[in-house]
Amino acid sequence: MWATNVGNEHGQVLLSVLTEGEGEEIKDAGRHCVQVQECCGRQCVTKYFDAWPFLHVNLDTWHFIPRFPNGCTTDKHQLYGPFMARLSCCMFKIDEDDYARQLRAKREELLLQGVPNPSENDVIQPISPDEVSRHCKRATRGTKETTKHITDLIAPLGGERGLDTSGVPLIDSIKISDIWAKQSQHVACLQDPPGARLYRQVSTVKKGGI
Known part of the structure; x- marks a missing residue:
């Protein structure tokens, strides 16, 4: 069980x-x-x-995020997918240096493919979420910043911004308020342990010479 x-x-x-x-x-x-x-x-x-005072006890986001759909009216709503994606972004930030290197690599790839002077949108659009997760480290944002981001995400969805083209709301305001009141107590449990090494290099990949 x-x-x-x-x-x-x-x-x-x-x-x-x-x-x-x-x-x-x-x-x-x-x-x-x-x-x-x-x-x-x-x-x-x-x-x-208790014999190990250095032990870190954390909550996995896999257990944290699935509570929020219970506050949505339906997972078929047009805004459901974007809402869940944004929820993950509220908790994690991408390493800026890694992402900048990925953009340079994608630009060089496009140039090698004969695309002249690719624009910023030309470079960003082909990069899939899988590529970002494969090549860019992630870290938690901290308790205060995470709480603010999730609060700012939920609040406007209780009004007109949370309606689809048929006028159906994405969230049940009463349910989501109750869920967030309980979940907000666990935001501190989501944070990376201070000083922990979360990544290690296992291979080297070159794209566009980068």
Whole structure:
């Protein structure tokens, strides 16, 4: 019924524990590892790892984001996709140096393909989200900035900006307010541990000579 994966600082899964539920059953996992990803509150697993004061306990965004669709009227709404995409952007920022290097590489690729003087839009448009995630590091924005971004995203969608062409609202204002009131308490749990090395180089790729 429940899977708890225990990993180390290199992103390697050391142990995967299958139990009937969260809580008491996973305490034995603490004897075999140095790091675990979970969340705060009464079900927090930190109490089972009190021998390691350096342990970081975090909430995975995979568990955070799926709460918000419950505040939407339907996932078929025209604004549903953009809303969910923007929600992710509210939590993560792309490394500016990595992205600038990717833009230079794409520009050089277009020049090699015979496109003369490609405009900024010509360069940005062909870059897919998959390419960005493959070549650009991401980091969390911090508790204060993340909270502001999500608040600013939700607020206007309760009015005319949240309507589709048929006048159907994207969000249920009462439900989304309740969801955000609860979720906002966990924004701090989403943040990257200070000083943690989140990426390591595994290969080198050249595009357009960059």
